[in-house]
Amino acid sequence: MKLHEISKSFGPVKANSNINLTVDRGEILGLLGENGAGKTTLMNILTGLYKPDSGKILIDNQLREFHNPREANKNGVGMVHQHFMLVPVFSVTENIILGEEPTKRFNKIDLENAKNKVLKISSEYKLDVDPDQIIEKLPVGIQQRVEIIKILFRDAEILIFDEPTAVLTPQEVVEFFEIIKNLKKTGKAIIFITHKLHEVLEICDRINVLRRGKIVGEEYPKKTDKKKLAELMVGRTVNLRTSRKKMEQGEVLLEVNGLSILSDNKEYVLSNVDLKLHKNEILGIAGVQGNGQTELVEALTGLRSVSSGKISYFGKEYKNFSPRKIHQLGVRHIPEDRQKQGLIGEFSLTENSILNTYYEEEFSYNITLNWTNAKIEAKKIIEKFDVRTNSENISANKLSGGNQQKLLIGREMSRSINLLIASQPTRGVDVGSIEYIHNQIVFARNKGIGVILNSTELEEIIALSDRIIVLFEGKVIAEFPSDTDPNIIGLAMAGEN
Amino acid sequence: MKIFNYFGNYFSNRETFQEIIVIPVFATLLAIFLGLLLLIVSGSSNEIALKALIALFYGSFGSISSISETLTAATPLIFAALGIAVGFKAGLFNIGAEGQIILGGMAAVIIGFSFQLPFFIHLILILLVGALFGALYAFISGWLKATTGAHEVITTIMLNLIAYRLLDFFLRIPSIQKEGRNDPISKSILDTAELPRILYFLDPNLRVHMGFLIAIFAVLIVYWLIFYTTIGYEFRAVGKNLEASRYSGISPSMTIILAMSIAGLLAGLAGASQIAGVLGRATPGFSAGIGFDAIAVALLGRAHPIGVLFAGILFGALIAGGRQMQVSADVSLDLITVIQALIIIFIAAPVLIRKLFPWIFR
Numbered sequence: 086m087k088l089h090e091i092s093k094s095f096g097p098v099k100a101n102s103n104i105n106l107t108v109d110r111g112e113i114l115g116l117l118g119e120n121g122a123g124k125t126t127l128m129n130i131l132t133g134l135y136k137p138d139s140g141k142i143l144i145d146n147q148l149r150e151f152h153n154p155r156e157a158n159k160n161g162v163g164m165v166h167q168h169f170m171l172v173p174v175f176s177v178t179e180n181i182i183l184g185e186e187p188t189k190r191f192n193k194i195d196l197e198n199a200k201n202k203v204l205k206i207s208s209e210y211k212l213d214v215d216p217d218q219i220i221e222k223l224p225v226g227i228q229q230r231v232e233i234i235k236i237l238f239r240d241a242e243i244l245i246f247d248e249p250t251a252v253l254t255p256q257e258v259v260e261f262f263e264i265i266k267n268l269k270k271t272g273k274a275i276i277f278i279t280h281k282l283h284e285v286l287e288i289c290d291r292i293n294v295l296r297r298g299k300i301v302g303e304e305y306p307k308k309t310d311k312k313k314l315a316e317l318m319v320g321r322t323v324n325l326r327t328s329r330k331k332m333e334q335g336e337v338l339l340e341v342n343g344l345s346i347l348s349d350n351k352e353y354v355l356s357n358v359d360l361k362l363h364k365n366e367i368l369g370i371a372g373v374q375g376n377g378q379t380e381l382v383e384a385l386t387g388l389r390s391v392s393s394g395k396i397s398y399f400g401k402e403y404k405n406f407s408p409r410k411i412h413q414l415g416v417r418h419i420p421e422d423r424q425k426q427g428l429i430g431e432f433s434l435t436e437n438s439i440l441n442t443y444y445e446e447e448f449s450y451n452i453t454l455n456w457t458n459a460k461i462e463a464k465k466i467i468e469k470f471d472v473r474t475n476s477e478n479i480s481a482n483k484l485s486g487g488n489q490q491k492l493l494i495g496r497e498m499s500r501s502i503n504l505l506i507a508s509q510p511t512r513g514v515d516v517g518s519i520e521y522i523h524n525q526i527v528f529a530r531n532k533g534i535g536v537i538l539n540s541t542e543l544e545e546i547i548a549l550s551d552r553i554i555v556l557f558e559g560k561v562i563a564e565f566p567s568d569t570d571p572n573i574i575g576l577a578m579a580g581e582n
Numbered sequence: 583m584k585i586f587n588y589f590g591n592y593f594s595n596r597e598t599f600q601e602i603i604v605i606p607v608f609a610t611l612l613a614i615f616l617g618l619l620l621l622i623v624s625g626s627s628n629e630i631a632l633k634a635l636i637a638l639f640y641g642s643f644g645s646i647s648s649i650s651e652t653l654t655a656a657t658p659l660i661f662a663a664l665g666i667a668v669g670f671k672a673g674l675f676n677i678g679a680e681g682q683i684i685l686g687g688m689a690a691v692i693i694g695f696s697f698q699l700p701f702f703i704h705l706i707l708i709l710l711v712g713a714l715f716g717a718l719y720a721f722i723s724g725w726l727k728a729t730t731g732a733h734e735v736i737t738t739i740m741l742n743l744i745a746y747r748l749l750d751f752f753l754r755i756p757s758i759q760k761e762g763r764n765d766p767i768s769k770s771i772l773d774t775a776e777l778p779r780i781l782y783f784l785d786p787n788l789r790v791h792m793g794f795l796i797a798i799f800a801v802l803i804v805y806w807l808i809f810y811t812t813i814g815y816e817f818r819a820v821g822k823n824l825e826a827s828r829y830s831g832i833s834p835s836m837t838i839i840l841a842m843s844i845a846g847l848l849a850g851l852a853g854a855s856q857i858a859g860v861l862g863r864a865t866p867g868f869s870a871g872i873g874f875d876a877i878a879v880a881l882l883g884r885a886h887p888i889g890v891l892f893a894g895i896l897f898g899a900l901i902a903g904g905r906q907m908q909v910s911a912d913v914s915l916d917l918i919t920v921i922q923a924l925i926i927i928f929i930a931a932p933v934l935i936r937k938l939f940p941w942i943f944r
């Protein structure tokens with residue numbers, strides 16, 4: 086497959102300019118680039134979601150033009166989006182055949198036949214799934230397999246993965262790599278987008294780097310390293326390790342005693358959790374996703390009611406507090422899912438910039454909003470956190486994924502702050518911005534703020550934390566100092582002491 | 583494009599402009615065209631169809647008196663549709679405008695005939711109390727949703743039915759029923775409570791009344807409320823993303839109750855303005871389905887206050903023109919209902935419009 090001189094602009098933004106790119110059968114092409122470089126846009130052009138302003142798509146040396154993803158699908162181009170597009174209440178098979186339902190007589194859906202085809206594909210490419218399971222009951226890694234089967238079901242020859250590993254646990258990433266190696270063996274062409282440099286080095290045959298809508302370099306994993314790639318991506322040297330000098334623990338800012346939460350189906354998702362957070366301290370919460378981290382953070386920020394236990398901020402116990410109350414104490418929360426909680430997609434950047442401060446004096450007088458100040462605030466965040474956009478008036482869902490994250494972090498970190506609760510703060514963010522965000526977090530901690538860092542990236546936890554606790558099945562099963570061997574922490578995350 | 587920038591963030595881009603002006607205009611033209619086609623297919627001659635078309639335009643905008651009729655019909659639609667639009671912004675589908683209009687109207691009738699008050703004060707009182715009762719009635723649905731999760735579509739439909747029966751009962755209460763009448767009809771409101779006709783100086787028969795001016799004022803107020811206040815911000819946040827609004831510290835239940843009450847307040851105002859401006863008294867069918875037409879108006883206006891103003895006038899025009907059409911071309915008023923329904927279909931499927939008129943959407 087070959088892309089020739091593709092260009093695409095959104096108003097004044099040149100998302101892609103004169104891009105040339107090729108992928109061969111049996112090849113894995115890595116696509117790197119900073120946030121907003123135009124990776125997703127390029128892939129959306131390839132799959133027919135957007136029409137390029139100019140340029141050609143050649144497949145097997147034939148000129149192709151797709152008007153919609155379905156047409157692209159039919160012609161062997163399939164994409165797994167970062168945000169899955171599955172119907173939660175449908176079964177695996179139903180999701181896979183959606184839109185392409187095989188039928189029997191009288192238009193009845195031929196589920197048996199479909200199921201057999203699904204099973205065939207899943208054994209052929211070693212994609213283990215149970216075709217009868219309901220999607221919402223499956224972990225993310227398996228849902229992703231369903232997405233892959235979905236495009237293989239439509240006979241895809243070119244497979245595109247947009248940040249597939251961002252939401253996977255380390256174990257799932259290993260399995261995912263096995264899968265794409267298998268796909269490669271059967272002669273598929275694969276395009277793999279990620280922000281994690283070690284991943285491209287590990288799995289790709291060739292790497293293309295995009296910057297500001299242009300291809301700025303082609304590299305081969307054997308002849309390059311992380312540092313070079315990072316430089317190529319952002320156009321300057323990137324410090325991949327955050328420096329952090331040791332600091333004395335200060336007074337206790339947050340104390341949690343015996344915290345338990347009963348889920349809707351009467352199971353303990355959190356049981357008897359104790360923790361303390363001090364001034365000048367970053368407390369890392371390690372754990373495989375789904376072991377109670379989300380619930381813990383929600384409880385601390387007033388989004389979830391607790392069954393028993395005590396939560397004290399700054400030496401005072403709070404019961405049945407609301408998110409606003411907590412916010413007013415100077416506790417800032419970066420939620421793990423930017424699109425579900427942190428931002429309102431259809432709101433403009435300006436509107437999003439004041440999401441939890443709109444009622445404060447600076448932004449409103451009685452009930453009248455002060456849009457002038459809100460705009461200033463938005464511009465400040467955009468400038469300081471390098472959110473790539475040409476205007477603060479566009480809606481947040483028009484930003485690239487990583488830029489949405491930067492907007493969110495900028496909003497939470499640019500105002501007066503006493504304590505930070507950050508969940509997956511660098512999910513989907515490029516190396517340059519990770520460096521900046523990490524530095525900001527460390528800087529905040531040096532100024533005397535306490536930080537709770539909840540991340541599924543063990544590397545991130547180890548790089549930043551002064552102290553690490555491990556959550557397993559809703560319990561704190563271990564606590565480590567910052568210089569612990571990652572393997573030991575990894576074992577604890579798997580539930581072994 | 584300059585003029586759109588004037589409206590701040592919300593109207594500044596092409597998409598919004600297309601959404602709330604271009605698509606509705608073409609939906610309407612297409613619907614009228616299909617309506618007439620239907621007329622011809624069902625056996626009327628081309629002349630009759632042409633006559634009907636002319637009558638439709640003449641009866642709505644052809645003369646001062648038809649413009650007056652258009653605006654008179656538009657007034658309660660604009661009020662009620664503004665309320666429904668406020669609901670939409672907060673993610674609520676208020677089917678209950680009809681019931682809220684009835685409550686507002688009943689309250690207005692009582693205030694209208696039972697107090698002797700100076701002109702201006704009486705007028706303000708009748709509108710305020712009408713609005714209040716509409717708000718209280720809608721509050722019930724909002725409160726039920728916030729506390730029990732009962733869906734507002736269900737509860738507002740139920741409350742509509744209750745409102746009809748309440749009205750029947752109300753009109754038979756001896757102190758309310760008109761003296762010497764056996765049929766259900768209320769006493770008439772006093773002159774001091776009537777909304778004055780604004781074109782009185784041209785011709786005393788021109789019915790358009792001060793309610794229309796108040797409706798325009800209400801459009802501006804609602805516009806300000808939705809886009810320039812913290813309350814509107816909360817409404818929109820809850821309507822667009824409930825999870826994120828909770829995260830931001832907004833209380834969804836309070837927001838839902840408030841949005842529903844404001845919706846009812848505006849519908850109540852529609853009822854009161856209809857009593858004080860046009861009818862002067864209440865009869866069993868006085869709400870005349872305005873609450874349901876208003877849903878269509880709110881949809882047509884894309885739940886945007888300015889859009890609602892234009893859509894309300896358009897629907898008023900269809901009603902006024904339809905009457906003329908009935909008189910001079912002998913075409914059933916039902917054709918208007920068909921056209922209204924077609925408009926809604928096209929609005930609900932904007933893709934259809936985009937496909938049919940691709941050149942406009944370049």
Ligand SMILES: Nc1ncnc2c1ncn2[C@@H]1O[C@H](COP(=O)(O)OP(=O)(O)OP(=O)(O)O)[C@@H](O)[C@H]1O
Pocket residue numbers: 095098099100118119120121122123124125126127473474483484485486487488513
């Ligand atoms: N629908 C749209 N309307 C306007 N601008 C858009 C739209 N989609 C993308 N853009 C802009 O195009 C540029 C490229 O975005 P794109 O999503 O391709 O970036 P990306 O490389 O995938 O970044 P990330 O790593 O953050 O996901 C960005 O500046 C973005 O704001």
Ligand SMILES: [Mg+2]
Pocket residue numbers: 124125126247485486487
């Ligand atoms: Mg992207």
